[in-house]
Amino acid sequence: MTKTPSGGVCHSCGKKLAGSLKYPYKNKFYCFDCFKKIEEIVQNENNKENDFIEYIKEFFQVNQVSESIVSFIRKAVESKERTFEGMKYTIYYYYKVMGNEPNIEFLTWVLKDKYSEARKFYEDQQRIKKVNEGIDINSTPSITVKIKKSDLENKKPKFNYKIEDL
Numbered sequence: 039m040t041k042t043p044s045g046g047v048c049h050s051c052g053k054k055l056a057g058s059l060k061y062p063y064k065n066k067f068y069c070f071d072c073f074k075k076i077e078e079i080v081q082n083e084n085n086k087e088n089d090f091i092e093y094i095k096e097f098f099q100v101n102q103v104s105e106s107i108v109s110f111i112r113k114a115v116e117s118k119e120r121t122f123e124g125m126k127y128t129i130y131y132y133y134k135v136m137g138n139e140p141n142i143e144f145l146t147w148v149l150k151d152k153y154s155e156a157r158k159f160y161e162d163q164q165r166i167k168k169v170n171e172g173i174d175i176n177s178t179p180s181i182t183v184k185i186k187k188s189d190l191e192n193k194k195p196k197f198n199y200k201i202e203d204l
């Protein structure tokens with residue numbers, strides 16, 4: 039195995055790579071089509087990261103997100119331990135549901151330590167929702183639920199992803 043094979047095959051589809059028509063990505067070589075696909079995925083991930091950073095800025099009312107937070111997020115996603123959606127939900131859970139005071143100083147800790155708790159909460163919510171959907175409204179006594187149309191509702195981000203994505 040040499041790092042710069044003269045011929046070789048595409049690391050993704052196995053197609054023979056002729057001469058200069060090979061494209062390197064992370065020390066592997068790809069055909070044009072596969073390389074384009076990788077580029078798209080990378081671009082998509084970058085967009086997701088930017089969106090999440092923007093979300094954090096708005097949520098904590100800050101102009102900048104520190105390099106250590108960005109690097110934590112990047113590593114968490116690259117290692118597939120966390121997703122952007124899951125981390126977004128964790129912020130929602132910890133600050134909006136639990137009512138903790140937003141402080142960006144502790145964000146890394148929150149994303150690190152509260153992620154699985156948030157995930158569990160999300161799963162429970164989905165379960166409750168399913169159970170409620172199965173209830174025949176006519177046969178159950180009406181219940182008055184005191185929920186103020188609070189901050190919580192207004193700032194609730196849209197989560198239209200599946201639990202598998204968390």
Ligand SMILES: [Zn+2]
Nearest residue numbers: 048051069072
């Ligand atoms: Zn290929």
